[in-house]
Amino acid sequence: MTLPTTSPVTAPDGLVWERLHPLTPLLRGYRVIGVLAVGLTQESVRSMPARVAAYLLLGAIPLAALYGFLSWRFTRFTIAESNLRLETGVLFRRSRRVPLERLQAVDIVRPLFARALGLAELRLEVVGGGRTEAPLTYLGEDRAAAVRARLLALAAGVAADAPPPPELVLVQVPGGVLAAAIALGGPAITGGLLVLGLGVLAVVRPEALLPVGISLFPLLLGTGGFAVRRFLTEYGFTVADSPDGLRLRHGLLETRAQTIPRGRVQAIRVVEPLLWRRFGWVRVEVDVAGYPGRHTGQEAQSATSALLPVAPKGLATAVLGHVLAGVDLARLPTAPPPRRARWRAPLLFPHLGVAWDDRHAVTTFGRLRRVTDVVPNEKVQSLRLVQGPWQRRLRLATLHLDTAGRDVHARAAHRDAAEAEALFERGVLLTRAARAAESASRAALRA
Amino acid sequence: MRRAQFLLTLGVLALPGAVAAVLLGQSLIAAAVVALAVIGALTVWTVTARQWRAWGYAEREADLLVRRGVLVWRLSVVPYGRMQFVDVTAGPVDRWLGLATVHMHTAAAASDARIPGLPTAEAARLRDRLATLGEARAAGL
Numbered sequence: 001m002t003l004p005t006t007s008p009v010t011a012p013d014g015l016v017w018e019r020l021h022p023l024t025p026l027l028r029g030y031r032v033i034g035v036l037a038v039g040l041t042q043e044s045v046r047s048m049p050a051r052v053a054a055y056l057l058l059g060a061i062p063l064a065a066l067y068g069f070l071s072w073r074f075t076r077f078t079i080a081e082s083n084l085r086l087e088t089g090v091l092f093r094r095s096r097r098v099p100l101e102r103l104q105a106v107d108i109v110r111p112l113f114a115r116a117l118g119l120a121e122l123r124l125e126v127v128g129g130g131r132t133e134a135p136l137t138y139l140g141e142d143r144a145a146a147v148r149a150r151l152l153a154l155a156a157g158v159a160a161d162a163p164p165p166p167e168l169v170l171v172q173v174p175g176g177v178l179a180a181a182i183a184l185g186g187p188a189i190t191g192g193l194l195v196l197g198l199g200v201l202a203v204v205r206p207e208a209l210l211p212v213g214i215s216l217f218p219l220l221l222g223t224g225g226f227a228v229r230r231f232l233t234e235y236g237f238t239v240a241d242s243p244d245g246l247r248l249r250h251g252l253l254e255t256r257a258q259t260i261p262r263g264r265v266q267a268i269r270v271v272e273p274l275l276w277r278r279f280g281w282v283r284v285e286v287d288v289a290g291y292p293g294r295h296t297g298q299e300a301q302s303a304t305s306a307l308l309p310v311a312p313k314g315l316a317t318a319v320l321g322h323v324l325a326g327v328d329l330a331r332l333p334t335a336p337p338p339r340r341a342r343w344r345a346p347l348l349f350p351h352l353g354v355a356w357d358d359r360h361a362v363t364t365f366g367r368l369r370r371v372t373d374v375v376p377n378e379k380v381q382s383l384r385l386v387q388g389p390w391q392r393r394l395r396l397a398t399l400h401l402d403t404a405g406r407d408v409h410a411r412a413a414h415r416d417a418a419e420a421e422a423l424f425e426r427g428v429l430l431t432r433a434a435r436a437a438e439s440a441s442r443a444a445l446r447a
Numbered sequence: 448m449r450r451a452q453f454l455l456t457l458g459v460l461a462l463p464g465a466v467a468a469v470l471l472g473q474s475l476i477a478a479a480v481v482a483l484a485v486i487g488a489l490t491v492w493t494v495t496a497r498q499w500r501a502w503g504y505a506e507r508e509a510d511l512l513v514r515r516g517v518l519v520w521r522l523s524v525v526p527y528g529r530m531q532f533v534d535v536t537a538g539p540v541d542r543w544l545g546l547a548t549v550h551m552h553t554a555a556a557a558s559d560a561r562i563p564g565l566p567t568a569e570a571a572r573l574r575d576r577l578a579t580l581g582e583a584r585a586a587g588l
Contacts, residue, residue: 101587127554289554378586381529381555385522392520404554428524432509435528435586442587 015085017076023117024138025068077136079147082154084124086136102126103155104264104290108144108257115255120144124151125290127404148259152244155261167247170319173237173309181283181310182227184275186369191223234309239319246323248307256303260288263438265323266379267408268307270316272370282316284308286323287405305407324376326359334364340394341414354399354412356423358430361401363410373410375401377434385424387417399423504562509584511551511577513560525560528584529553533574537567549573 070090077086084098105125114120119138139147182188194216202209235252245261267287276282286307307323308316320327334353342349353364361380364372384400391397397420401410412423497517505512510526534550541547547570551560565573 381553382523382525382558382560384524384557384559385520387520389518400557402553402555402557406556409557424522424524428510432526435526439586 015078015080017078019076021119021138021140025072029068100155105288106148106259111254127290167240167242169240171239182230185273187223188227194220233304237309266405267403268374269408270372274368280313281310282313284316287408289404332362337414338416341396344390344414352413363412373408375403375410377431378438379403380431383427523559525551527580528586530581533577535570535574
């Protein structure tokens with residue numbers, strides 16, 4: 001196969017610029033074809049004489065091809081002076097510089113069509129901006145891995161030409177266990193109960209089935225869609241440890257390999273849904289700064305905050321201790337709030353708790369779905385002590401730990417007011433010490 | 448801040464009253480509406496006064512403490528090193544009264560360090576001081 005060259009070119013400015021894979025326009029063209037297909041169904045087009053529509057289409061295809069080629073031709077990137085520089089745009093040139101010491105995570109995403117062609121998309125996550133900045137779409141698979149290794153090495157302050165570090169697989173989640181776990185999760189159970197209810201209704205009052213079914217359809221679609229999407233996303237979940245960070249691979253159709261460099265974990269959440277407890281299963285989620293919000297619609301299908309979609313508790317604890325050095329949930333007993341907190345939170349009360357040592361804060365809440373949040377002291381952004389009117393009556397207060405992630409919201413809820421205040425003061429000192437220690441170790445690394 | 452809110456409320460409440468008076472030509476109803484507006488504004492005045500008294504901040508050695516709230520008490524501590532940027536904002540009424548709001552942002556969306564109703568000069572001083580301290584103590588994410 002003869003393709004235009006992708007070999008690096010040395011520009012007059014002395015930088016070695018690289019290009020994306022030459023098949024990129026072809027793959028991106030799928031989107032154009034999609035837009036065209038939608039356009040064809042429009043009324044205004046349909047009412048057009050068939051010949052005009054055909055001419056329009058025939059004209060659009062070469063134009064789109066030309067545009068695709070030009071945009072590929074005008075896109076180039078280079079890694080220089082611990083920055084990634086990316087230049088794009090045919091008419092409006094855009095030059096972007098991503099400082100690599102700010103790098104939060106690197107993902108290699110392979111949508112289905114790209115997989116068929118052996119291509120992959122490299123996404124860099126940095127803090128700020130509501131979406132993934134500077135995605136390199138698309139690179140050859142090997143090249144994507146090589147560029148990732150280079151970026152991570154530079155971000156960690158290691159020589160860029162060091163050989164790609166070896167990976168050590170820690171956990172692999174079997175597909176059957178994943179399917180069972182999702183089936184026993186809240187959304188799937190809700191969906192199942194709905195279907196059961198509809199079945200009963202069909203027998204008892206068949207004439208009511210249609211209106212009720214239609215009104216419940218969105219809910220059914222939502223719960224079912226959630227379960228299916230979760231399975232597709234988290235199928236084949238593998239947690240591996242590599243010297244440049246934690247590597248998470250997952251996905252059935254669209255696969256994704258996330259790399260979270262050391263020290264980029266903002267917080268961890270351990271979730272135990274009701275029906276999982278008898279199997280001793282837990283789900284572990286990780287919060288990393290910089291990922292686009294789940295609800296902004298900017299994120300690809302395969303995004304997930306899971307660190308472990310499902311695992312036995314012992315294994316999860318071991319992985320947790322690996323990710324956040326020194327965390328041992330079993331050895332950090334959380335203290336319950338005073339008994340009078342039952343008046344404020346009668347349902348939540350039995351599972352509220354907090355523990356805070358010189359490295360991490362651990363808070364728990366939730367009744368049906370037990371949640372344990374772990375925040376390293378050096379990742380706490382700010383502390384908030386809040387007391388509502390009810391709480392004041394009962395001499396209770398809630399301490400919130402604000403972190404830079406988007407999912408985990410650790411809080412020591414409904415503590416004794418005096419204890420909460422003491423915890424606040426202690427937290428200020430603990431986080432200050434942790435920040436100082438981290439700054440010092442970072443400075444030592446740079447030197 | 449207190450006066451700003453008072454004037455705003457008075458305006459917002461009294462305007463429909465005046466409009467109603469003109470439209471209906473019913474002086475009694477119009478007078479009642481205006482009276483209600485004044486009562487409303489007075490209530491807001493006292494509530495705002497309490498809010499204003501509850502609001503306080505302290506620049507400590509390594510962090511900023513902000514306290515606020517009448518019904519719900521809140522106390523936040525934001526280390527200077529965690530600051531991502533500072534905002535100083537002033538609406539039209541604020542500007543007219545020579546006031547401004549200082550808002551300190553961290554990487555966490557939930558952080559809550561907002562100080563409203565500062566005299567413009569004090570707001571500028573605080574902003575510059577926070578910026579300087581933030582740079583000196585900057586901690587990575």
